[in-house]
Amino acid sequence: QLQLQASGPGLVQPSETLSLTCTVSGASISSGIYYWGWFRQPPGKGLEWIGSIFYTGSASYNPSLESRVTISLDTSKNQFSLRLFSVTAADTALFYCARRKTGYQNPFDSWGQGALVTVSS
Amino acid sequence: SSELTQEPAVSVALGQTVRITCQGDSLRKYYANWYQQKPGQAPVVVIYGKDNRPSGIADRFSGSTSGNTASLTITGAQTEDEADYYCNSRDSTGNHWVFGGGTKVTVL
Numbered sequence: 001q002l003q004l005q006a007s008g009p010g011l012v013q014p015s016e017t018l019s020l021t022c023t024v025s026g027a028s029i030s031s032g033i034y035y036w037g038w039f040r041q042p043p044g045k046g047l048e049w050i051g052s053i054f055y056t057g058s059a060s061y062n063p064s065l066e067s068r069v070t071i072s073l074d075t076s077k078n079q080f081s082l083r084l085f086s087v088t089a090a091d092t093a094l095f096y097c098a099r100r101k102t103g104y105q106n107p108f109d110s111w112g113q114g115a116l117v118t119v120s121s
Numbered sequence: 122s123s124e125l126t127q128e129p130a131v132s133v134a135l136g137q138t139v140r141i142t143c144q145g146d147s148l149r150k151y152y153a154n155w156y157q158q159k160p161g162q163a164p165v166v167v168i169y170g171k172d173n174r175p176s177g178i179a180d181r182f183s184g185s186t187s188g189n190t191a192s193l194t195i196t197g198a199q200t201e202d203e204a205d206y207y208c209n210s211r212d213s214t215g216n217h218w219v220f221g222g223g224t225k226v227t228v229l
Contacts, residue, residue, distance in 0.1 A: 037218075047156070047164065047207050049218040060216055096163060105170040107154035107209070111163035 002026035004112035006097045012119050018084040020115055022097030023077070030055050030075045035100050037108055038071060038082045040093035048093075052100075053080055087119045125153075125208050125221035132227040133198045141224045143191045143208030151211040153191035155184060158223075159204045167206075168193055195226070203228045 008020035022036070029036055037052040051061035053071045061069050068085045084091060095115050098108040125145040133139035143153050152171055156164035166175055168184035181196045191210070195202055208221040 046223040047158075047209075047220045049209075049220065052218070062217060098163075105152055105154075107156075107166040107169040108164075109166050109169075109175060111165075113163055 002099065002110050004097050004099065004110060006095055006112045006115035008095075008115055008117065010116060010118060012087055012091075012117060013121055014088055014119055015086055018082070018087050018091060018117055018119070020082045020095055020097075020117070021074075021079050022081070022112060023079050024099075025078070027099070029073055029078050029080055033102050035102065036071075036073075036080045037098050037100065039096040039098060039108075040091075041096070041114075042090075042093045050082065050084075050095075089119050091117070092119045093117060125210060125219055127206075127208060127221035127224045129222070130225040130227070132229055133195070134229050135200065136197055138194065138196045139198055139226060140195075141193045141206055141208075141226065143193075143210075143221045144189055145210065145219075145221075146189055147210055147213045147219070148186060148189050148191050150213070151215065152186060153184070153208045153210045155182075155191075155193045156207045156209060157202075157204045158207065164207065198226075198228050200228050202226060 003025045005023045012018045035052045038050040051071045053059040059071045070083045073080045098111040100108040155168040157167045158164045167182045172184045183194045185192050205223045207223045212219050
């Protein structure tokens with residue numbers, strides 16, 4: 001059974017880098033049939049796609065965040081990671097990792113439970 | 122355009138039918154996916170593509186698209202359907218994903 005678990009520091013200082021890891025079990029991130037994605041949801045607000053990565057390492061990012069974000073893979077640990085640079089209080093959110101199968105219309109059908117990150121001094 | 126617009130909130134009497142809409146230029150090219158999110162839980166996809174339901178999703182959920190508007194219909198709403206619903210699709214470039222602002226569904 002597929003499971004995704006986001007983890008990382010729950011508190012990040014303003015101007016610092018937010019780093020999260022998604023550990024995947026029940027599927028290989030090296031599989032050529034899945035994309036792996038990051039999302040966020042500020043408290044009381046809606047969902048936002050941050051970016052996605054394919055097993056080749058090819059990534060796409062939300063244009064509004066592209067200058068501050070990197071998503072990468074660690075196939076040896078079956079993990080993928082998010083780094084968001086120069087954070088502000090506006091980046092405080094619940095961060096989710098998720099998976100979608102290849103195929104243009106396939107949705108993100110498996111989600112982790114989310115990791116809350118607060119940006120504050 | 123990369124925006125998807127949803128009504129903030131709708132209410133429906135128990136057992137009645139409710140339709141949630143999502144408007145955006147990109148919907149003329151791409152279908153919407155619909156996610157249900159209950160408090161404290163991760164989103165769950167209820168409809169994807171033209172009108173596809175994942176395994177385990179009740180058949181009272183259905184989707185449709187006309188022009189630049191996608192719709193999610195709940196036929197015979199149940200108390201457990203009370204949740205936030207988000208539409209999601211590709212932007213006009215096809216390279217990025219966007220979400221609507223979400224619709225809070227209340228079952229009376």
